[in-house]
Amino acid sequence: MGIKLVGGRDTKRTSYFLKAAKELQIPVDFVEWQEISDVHWKNDVVKLDPFVFGESDLSEMNGLLEEYRMQLVNLQNAGCSFLNTPEGILSVLDKRGCKEKLMQYGVPVTELLSVQPRTVGQLHEEMELSRTSSVFIKPVYSSGAAGVIAYRRLPGKNKMVLYTSCCLKKGKLFNTKKLYRMEKWEEMGPLLEVVLSLGVIVERWRPKESFQGKSYDLRVVWQFGKIEYMLARQSQGPVTNLHLNNAPLALEKLGLSSQTVDGIEKICGQAMKCFPQLSMAGIDVLLEKGSRKPYIIEINGQGDLIYQDIYHENRIYKKQVEMMHRISPK
Ligand SMILES: Nc1ncnc2c1ncn2[C@@H]1O[C@H](COP(=O)(O)OP(=O)(O)OP(=O)(O)O)[C@@H](O)[C@H]1O
Numbered sequence: 001m002g003i004k005l006v007g008g009r010d011t012k013r014t015s016y017f018l019k020a021a022k023e024l025q026i027p028v029d030f031v032e033w034q035e036i037s038d039v040h041w042k043n044d045v046v047k048l049d050p051f052v053f054g055e056s057d058l059s060e061m062n063g064l065l066e067e068y069r070m071q072l073v074n075l076q077n078a079g080c081s082f083l084n085t086p087e088g089i090l091s092v093l094d095k096r097g098c099k100e101k102l103m104q105y106g107v108p109v110t111e112l113l114s115v116q117p118r119t120v121g122q123l124h125e126e127m128e129l130s131r132t133s134s135v136f137i138k139p140v141y142s143s144g145a146a147g148v149i150a151y152r153r154l155p156g157k158n159k160m161v162l163y164t165s166c167c168l169k170k171g172k173l174f175n176t177k178k179l180y181r182m183e184k185w186e187e188m189g190p191l192l193e194v195v196l197s198l199g200v201i202v203e204r205w206r207p208k209e210s211f212q213g214k215s216y217d218l219r220v221v222w223q224f225g226k227i228e229y230m231l232a233r234q235s236q237g238p239v240t241n242l243h244l245n246n247a248p249l250a251l252e253k254l255g256l257s258s259q260t261v262d263g264i265e266k267i268c269g270q271a272m273k274c275f276p277q278l279s280m281a282g283i284d285v286l287l288e289k290g291s292r293k294p295y296i297i298e299i300n301g302q303g304d305l306i307y308q309d310i311y312h313e314n315r316i317y318k319k320q321v322e323m324m325h326r327i328s329p330k
């Protein structure tokens with residue numbers, strides 16, 4: 001009976017969560033994902049951090065992610081309380097399901113196209129039908145920008161440009177820590193075919209606001225009914241994930257008006273209402289170029305790791321430990 005943290009041993013997430021608990025003198029048991037079948041969960045309050053996936057090609061990754069989803073399904077009936085329930089985590093892990101729900105409830109999002117192209121021909125057909133020259137293509141279950149592609153097909157149709165952090169080696173698709181720009185069809189055609197075969201969603205590419213010549217979006221950590229932390233991620237290219245050598249930027253530097261900040265808070269609140277099984281989430285928010293109107297890109301049910309916080313106040317994890325302690329049966 002107490003608080004349990006499930007995750008990968010010695011990861012930043014688990015180390016700093018345990019550090020927060022130690023500072024607050026609240027006991028927390030750590031459980032590795034590999035050990036969960038031996039655990040008795042009754043009356044515990046549990047936080048589920050992500051699986052740790054080693055380097056692998058993205059089609060193998062699809063298999064590992066399926067295994068991970070099965071583990072989450074098995075935990076649904078464990079008989080304990082969760083910070084974020086397995087159902088809640090699963091419902092946003094599916095990028096399509098998450099987007100469809102947000103759209104259904106009228107939350108402003110980067111728009112999902114209805115098609116699920118499996119080939120480049122189908123993709124181009126859909127782009128023509130929906131009169132879109134620029135799209136984002138994302139594997140349904142990816143994270144960390146793995147397999148994400150920004151693709152623009154210019155009006156003459158013979159000029160295309162593609163940005164991605166993954167590369168094709170001997171027919172296998174690997175994620176890297178660098179953003180590549182491609183213009184040659186010989187390079188991008190085979191890559192698109194492999195990514196599309198993984199099962200993807202396609203979105204309209206919405207231009208982002210920029211600061212000092214670089215575009216940015218925001219990672220908002222929302223927990224227990226409010227924004228706990230907000231950080232901008234600045235990038236030379238269209239994909240802003242921080243492991244791609246992009247720069248985090250303190251929000252205050254952007255000089256956003258209180259009206260814009262209120263707008264961000266409002267849509268994050270609306271988005272979280274769609275997923276009542278999540279007490280916490282990392283929400284990617286895009287501010288439209290020019291208008292700064294906010295749109296939700298996606299919700300990460302385990303998206304609470306912010307280096308700028310863990311190395312300073314560690315307040316995100318401290319708040320979680322306190323809240324879990326509060327609801328833990330005594
Ligand atoms: N429709 C869009 N228009 C413009 N930019 C987008 C769009 N979709 C995604 N992006 C950019 O690509 C990045 C990666 O996309 P997304 O957050 O959906 O996937 P992910 O990063 O793989 O998931 P995770 O956040 O779980 O790691 C976003 O942070 C954003 O910078």
Ligand SMILES: [Mg+2]
Nearest residue numbers: 144145284298
């Ligand atoms: Mg993201």
